[in-house]
Amino acid sequence: MMVLFQRFLIRQYIFRSVSFVNPIVNYNLKPRLIPEIMKLEHSQYSFIFSPQLTTVLNIFDKYKYEVRLCGGAVRDILLGKTPTDLDFATTATPDEMVEILEKENIRLVNKGGLKHGTVTSHVDGVNFEITTLRIDVVTDGRHADVEFTKDWKLDAGRRDLTVNSMFLGMDGTVYDYFNGYEDLKKRQIRFVGDAKQRISEDYLRILRYFRFYGRLASAPDLHDEYILESIREKGSGLKQISGERIWSELSKILEGTFGPELMKTILNLGLGSYIGLPEQPNVDEFDNIINRSKGLKLNPITMLIAFLKDSQDMIEFNNRLKFRVFDRDLGLFLIESRHEKWTLDRVKKYKIKIIQNPTKQDALKTYIAQLLMYNNERIILEEFKQWTPLKFPITGNIIKNHGVTGKKVGLIMRKLIEYWADDDFKTNVDELISLIPKAEIELSKDFR
Incomplete structure (x- = not known):
């Protein structure tokens, strides 16, 4: 009936x-x-x-x-x-x-x-x-x-x-x-049926839950308590999920709405060590970075390195999650550079590095922009975003034609780029060529 x-x-x-x-x-x-x-x-x-x-x-x-x-x-x-x-x-x-x-x-x-x-x-x-x-x-x-x-x-x-x-x-x-x-x-x-059963069938569903929560929920803290209890109870199952799959979900969580808040929930549920973070992540640093960088688009790696104390933590994190080279190197760069003080000379140093590495310019610009965001250097960041790397007017063949051979060609070019930058990138080709002997002398001193 x-x-x-x-x-x-x-x-x-x-x-x-x-x-x-x-x-x-x-x-x-x-x-x-x-x-x-x-x-x-x-x-x-x-x-x-x-x-x-x-x-x-x-x-x-x-x-x-x-x-x-x-x-x-x-x-x-x-x-x-x-x-x-x-x-x-x-x-x-x-x-x-x-x-x-x-x-x-x-x-x-x-x-x-x-x-x-x-x-x-x-x-x-x-x-x-x-x-x-x-x-x-x-x-x-x-x-x-x-x-x-x-x-x-x-x-x-x-x-x-x-x-x-x-x-x-x-x-x-x-x-x-x-x-x-x-x-x-x-x-x-919500999970279909019982949350504990669904999670036990596939532990990656823990992170999928947070990804879709960030995509669809209207506030960061409206979780069903039974679901959180189920995730806490079953969280150790993430140990058997591959690092690549965990990183795929984790990066989407951090890029979505409420990414930082959901990351804190993940840690509060005791999941940090299962996804490669240290036993005692630096939560205070994470909070500081998130609060002072509001309105800036932080890369997921930029957010996560706040939890790490040094390069060794990043290496161990990479061992668990198997980052692509770009993400791994971004994390190492940020950890090694985040405590340096910003000065005009430091900005110039990074611009020189970008010009010296023409095949890596896009990656380097991203790394430096993320570092500026991490340090909340908004004025420098806006100037840096507007800056377009100039093409260095001296080629390797020009240097070879002036008697330089072998590996010294690349080293001389790097020195000439430094001279060029010191002159605010205004030195012309003839003047740069005239500086080749000076560069050779300085290189010889460097190798003594």
Whole structure:
């Protein structure tokens, strides 16, 4: 009788735009027998329909397999945003997808995803990933052995957060089994089902929680206490997550809204050592840097090095998170330079260094700009942003033509750039050439 009553209620409403039928509000987040349903106007999602996608969808429709948009793309559409990625789910198994797509002469790429249920079709230069509905059978805290299913709510039930668990049918119908849209409207970030269970299945979900909280929440401290308790209890599981994956999530957290506040919450929950930070990070320095740099766009590394006391801390941090070279070197540069006093001579020194390293100019400019932000040198920062490195008028061949050979060519050039900078970059070519002997003499003294 209850099911019949639910169906009766649903029939009483005309679904337009983002209007809802909510016959049962289930705050225990157990899947409904009937999902909460709404229907979008075609104009709200029509941009997803390229000719290439239509070709693929027509094939699935021809063979009677349902396809729905899933995950973050649905969330973004409901927020009025254009998704960066379109992920699709289907009732067809991988073998069935391969069979129908090959029968219709659709090229398949990246077949390594088949064992996970994902088939990637390629139509006129565009790839579409379509994944079979799945349930997790065995999980190890990061990866899962899955079985395929045709039950949409079971697939929704294996996803991490309620706001990421919705599906969008190609007719505009949104299928919501876990109050995802209600949470989205309230800017609440909650796990699907029990937080401890979801986290135990994949410990990276701890950081994904904070990333989406920063993206969607309306204030930095509106966390559900049970979720925080679950994260504290399960946090040690982050030890088994690769550094690269942790850094991918952590950098997005710091770049998002409430990044510094969420970082403090992560530390307060005892997670710092699991993500590579020292046992006793310098929280006071972090607070000072964040407070005095408001309005400046700090790089995530620039924020994090405030927790570190020296270069050895940065090396150990890098050993855990496996930074790309740019981030690692930025961190080391900031730690080694952050306590120097800013003077006109120091600014000139960095400008000389940039000119002396033409292949690294962009990186060096970023490093120096971040150092100025870290030290809250706003006036110098604005002048530095406006400064364009001049091209040094002397080439290596010119120096060689004046009797200099081997490694000395580069060393002489660096000396000439220093002379050029001392003259406010005004010395002409002839004058610079005349300074080559002086540079050679100084170099000989340096090597004594």
